[in-house]
Amino acid sequence: MISAALAAGTADRRCVFEVFARRLPDGRRYGVVAGTGRLLDELADFRFGDAEIAALRERSIVDDDTLAWLADYRFSGEIDGYAEGELYFPGSPVLTVRGGFAEGVVLETLVLSILNHDSAIASAAARMVSAAAGRPIIEMGSRRTHEQAAVASARAAYLAGLTATSNLEAARTYGVPSAGTAAHSWTLSFAAADGPDERAAFAAQIARLGTGTTLLVDTYDITTGVRNAIEVAGPELNAVRIDSGDLGVLARQVRRQLDELGAVNTKIVVSGDLDEYAIASLRAEPVDLYGVGTSLVTGSGAPTAGMVYKLVEVDGIPVAKRASHKESRGGAKRAVRASRDSGTVVEEILYRDGTVLPDDVAGTLNLRELQIPLVRDGERVADLPTLAESRAHLARGLVSLPWEGLGLSHGEPAIGTRHVDAR
Amino acid sequence: MISAALAAGTADRRCVFEVFARRLPDGRRYGVVAGTGRLLDELADFRFGDAEIAALRERSIVDDDTLAWLADYRFSGEIDGYAEGELYFPGSPVLTVRGGFAEGVVLETLVLSILNHDSAIASAAARMVSAAAGRPIIEMGSRRTHEQAAVASARAAYLAGLTATSNLEAARTYGVPSAGTAAHSWTLSFAAADGPDERAAFAAQIARLGTGTTLLVDTYDITTGVRNAIEVAGPELNAVRIDSGDLGVLARQVRRQLDELGAVNTKIVVSGDLDEYAIASLRAEPVDLYGVGTSLVTGSGAPTAGMVYKLVEVDGIPVAKRASHKESRGGAKRAVRASRDSGTVVEEILYRDGTVLPDDVAGTLNLRELQIPLVRDGERVADLPTLAESRAHLARGLVSLPWEGLGLSHGEPAIGTRHVDAR
Numbered sequence: 001m002i003s004a005a006l007a008a009g010t011a012d013r014r015c016v017f018e019v020f021a022r023r024l025p026d027g028r029r030y031g032v033v034a035g036t037g038r039l040l041d042e043l044a045d046f047r048f049g050d051a052e053i054a055a056l057r058e059r060s061i062v063d064d065d066t067l068a069w070l071a072d073y074r075f076s077g078e079i080d081g082y083a084e085g086e087l088y089f090p091g092s093p094v095l096t097v098r099g100g101f102a103e104g105v106v107l108e109t110l111v112l113s114i115l116n117h118d119s120a121i122a123s124a125a126a127r128m129v130s131a132a133a134g135r136p137i138i139e140m141g142s143r144r145t146h147e148q149a150a151v152a153s154a155r156a157a158y159l160a161g162l163t164a165t166s167n168l169e170a171a172r173t174y175g176v177p178s179a180g181t182a183a184h185s186w187t188l189s190f191a192a193a194d195g196p197d198e199r200a201a202f203a204a205q206i207a208r209l210g211t212g213t214t215l216l217v218d219t220y221d222i223t224t225g226v227r228n229a230i231e232v233a234g235p236e237l238n239a240v241r242i243d244s245g246d247l248g249v250l251a252r253q254v255r256r257q258l259d260e261l262g263a264v265n266t267k268i269v270v271s272g273d274l275d276e277y278a279i280a281s282l283r284a285e286p287v288d289l290y291g292v293g294t295s296l297v298t299g300s301g302a303p304t305a306g307m308v309y310k311l312v313e314v315d316g317i318p319v320a321k322r323a324s325h326k327e328s329r330g331g332a333k334r335a336v337r338a339s340r341d342s343g344t345v346v347e348e349i350l351y352r353d354g355t356v357l358p359d360d361v362a363g364t365l366n367l368r369e370l371q372i373p374l375v376r377d378g379e380r381v382a383d384l385p386t387l388a389e390s391r392a393h394l395a396r397g398l399v400s401l402p403w404e405g406l407g408l409s410h411g412e413p414a415i416g417t418r419h420v421d422a423r
Numbered sequence: 424m425i426s427a428a429l430a431a432g433t434a435d436r437r438c439v440f441e442v443f444a445r446r447l448p449d450g451r452r453y454g455v456v457a458g459t460g461r462l463l464d465e466l467a468d469f470r471f472g473d474a475e476i477a478a479l480r481e482r483s484i485v486d487d488d489t490l491a492w493l494a495d496y497r498f499s500g501e502i503d504g505y506a507e508g509e510l511y512f513p514g515s516p517v518l519t520v521r522g523g524f525a526e527g528v529v530l531e532t533l534v535l536s537i538l539n540h541d542s543a544i545a546s547a548a549a550r551m552v553s554a555a556a557g558r559p560i561i562e563m564g565s566r567r568t569h570e571q572a573a574v575a576s577a578r579a580a581y582l583a584g585l586t587a588t589s590n591l592e593a594a595r596t597y598g599v600p601s602a603g604t605a606a607h608s609w610t611l612s613f614a615a616a617d618g619p620d621e622r623a624a625f626a627a628q629i630a631r632l633g634t635g636t637t638l639l640v641d642t643y644d645i646t647t648g649v650r651n652a653i654e655v656a657g658p659e660l661n662a663v664r665i666d667s668g669d670l671g672v673l674a675r676q677v678r679r680q681l682d683e684l685g686a687v688n689t690k691i692v693v694s695g696d697l698d699e700y701a702i703a704s705l706r707a708e709p710v711d712l713y714g715v716g717t718s719l720v721t722g723s724g725a726p727t728a729g730m731v732y733k734l735v736e737v738d739g740i741p742v743a744k745r746a747s748h749k750e751s752r753g754g755a756k757r758a759v760r761a762s763r764d765s766g767t768v769v770e771e772i773l774y775r776d777g778t779v780l781p782d783d784v785a786g787t788l789n790l791r792e793l794q795i796p797l798v799r800d801g802e803r804v805a806d807l808p809t810l811a812e813s814r815a816h817l818a819r820g821l822v823s824l825p826w827e828g829l830g831l832s833h834g835e836p837a838i839g840t841r842h843v844d845a846r
Contacts, residue, residue, distance in 0.1 A: 008627035146572035204431035311608035
């Protein structure tokens with residue numbers, strides 16, 4: 001496309017590309033915008049280096065004019081978007097890219113890969129946080145997703161309200177708090193010729209890490225494991241972890257046993273194939289902390305957010321695909337979210353950029369602009385929200401939803417989206 | 424764990440870790456081992472550099488002894504595994520890592536991330552290839568997954584038999600053939616004040632790329648699009664693409680129109696939310712090539728292979744977790760696949776490493792050893808299969824399955840797995 005656009009003289013046509021999701025994943029009430037910060041990091045380094053140019057030349061993928069254009073590539077346009085941690089709904093223009101046709105089109109895959117992945121993880125994670133109703137959750141899913149996606153997943157999960165991650169690279173790169181517990185292999189590694197030795201494993205862990213650690217008690221028999229844990233660590237032990245079985249039944253049983261052993265402050269960590277539904281089902285049980293893995297990093301059934309990157313305006317002319325089933329509205333859009341005086345949001349209103357909302361809309365509701373400037377003249381805008389600020393922004397956003405919007409059951413989007421005609 | 428093992432003097436205990444999947448994703452008949460090549464590439468570079476060590480020190484994650492151990496880290500052990508492109512079933516020991524406890528445990532996340540991701544993609548892709556029954560498929564899913572996972576997905580898809588990828592980084596890094604078509608934005612970008620100009624878009628594409636290109640005909644009206652395509656390109660046009668609507672109906676209609684226009688050799692490419700079921704449903708339609716995206720890079724409902732990395736042996740002693748529901752067999756295992764003289768496989772047989780199969784098993788079936796040496800003394804073994812060889816190996820493996828094993832419907836694993844006692 002770039003090659004043909006350069007030849008046709010259309011590469012620099014002023015274009016607007018818009019990123020949006022036609023629908024939310026099946027039954028979801030809201031989506032969470034995530035990845036914006038990562039996208040801006042990647043955009044700053046998005047270049048075609050010597051190795052990439054050489055590979056394109058070697059394979060005769062494009063002509064020399066295009067190679068020269070790619071070698072000089074540097075995005076020079078403007079990007080606006082929903083702040084990271086903002087909620088989104090079907091049709092929300094979560095990112096708007098303005099620039100020449102070629103410089104915009106070459107960003108499509110980068111933009112969508114990051115937003116689709118990170119938003120899918122954050123959207124699932126936010127539901128888990130709601131289901132946990134204030135109890136902390138640790139992200140432990142790195143082993144179940146691509147090794148680099150794991151780092152991005154830990155970041156997105158933290159954005160969505162998880163407490164910490166077991167991924168140390170996410171701690172290093174993004175400052176996500178880290179946490180972890182021992183694996184079954186730790187306990188098993190103390191086996192001797194005459195059989196298992198759980199107490200030796202616990203003693204070695206306590207010797208190095210102190211009683212502030214978490215002992216995994218379900219490698220062999222859980223009741224024996226809990227007794228061994230408290231006998232070795234004393235009643236000051238921070239926590240025990242259960243990773244298998246009927247977690248609700250086991251948590252109650254272990255709580256009773258811990259209390260009888262005087263370990264009344266020892267916490268119970270549960271893990272093992274937890275998703276938002278399993279977390280919710282444990283709400284009445286004596287669980288202090290959840291560890292989630294697979295369901296988090298796979299978006300709990302929706303591993304991609306389904307966002308698309310569509311050309312909506314060329315030289316000021318609105319454009320849109322017109323084939324059946326995929327009709328979209330042309331023209332760059334602005335977005336505001338309307339709320340009651342109580343703070344509860346009621347709808348999202350979209351209107352053509354460059355127009356003004358009619359008085360009957362603008363005057364009767366509390367409106368909040370959703371798009372913020374992200375890139376100007378190819379450069380990241382200063383003072384964008386930090387990851388911690390985006391996390392707090394999402395927490396406020398979730399509180400602003402109508403109560404049914406936080407339900408886990410399948411349903412319609414929490415608020416509707418209305419297209420309002422220009423004036 | 425490493426820190427406590429160093430303190431306890433157990434860090435160098437000789438350990439065997441085994442990678443296997445307890446079950447296949449819901450209803451799947453087989454899995455495809457993928458990612459082994461990538462794992463060996465990553466293992467060669469798996470070090471804790473200055474930045475990583477500094478970050479661990481700054482956050483006081485581990486003590487100085489452990490930092491020193493990590494700074495010197497280099498895997499020194501042995502790895503055996505199923506060849507990349509080998510089929511696997513529940514319990515198949517797809518990778519076996521032998522070394523000290525600490526050097527083995529630190530590899531868990533790397534090993535599982537790569538194998539779980541790549542095997543999930545390859546397993547889904549292999550079903551799509553079966554469903555396409557010889558017609559080529561192009562991988563076009565980069566936008567729907569993490570930006571680095573996209574490259575790995577393209578590689579895994581090629582391994583599984585897809586023809587090409589739109590991901591140029593996968594072409595550069597792994598030599599996967601690349602292919603692509605124009606997007607709707609290409610056609611839309613030629614819109615003028617007086618309306619769309621599909622013919623101008625087609626003409627510009629043909630001018631640069633010749634008639635060997637593929638024109639996307641569903642931006643506006645498909646019948647007009649096809650007429651425009653052939654009028655602009657002539658009947659020598661290589662292909663048209665349809666990306667939306669009822670693809671079966673449209674393919675028939677477009678085929679008829681192309682034939683009437685004399686473009687009897689112009690191919691029809693279809694894309695748009697295709698998965699293995701949609702591909703199969705188009706088998707009787709005049710489709711020449713499929714483009715798959717979302718369902719491929721998300722593993723078509725199974726985005727992770729669910730493999731685990733378990734300690735099975737310590738200083739020669741078999742070990743296994745014994746809590747309910749997750750019982751696994753201790754001890755390193757060998758695996759052979761048994762087949763009839765016709766080549767059709769009948770079962771997978773697992774037995775303890777270091778023992779010999781009983782005569783009644785060894786003498787009555789054609790047995791093929793499944794594990795090959797991958798790493799010796801920390802170094803990759805020479806002359807491992809190339810990606811192209813692994814691709815051919817998988818193609819042969821699929822042909823060896825009992826006929827029901829290639830069915831798309833939900834069912835049991837294509838062959839059973841039998842644990843045979845040692846002699």
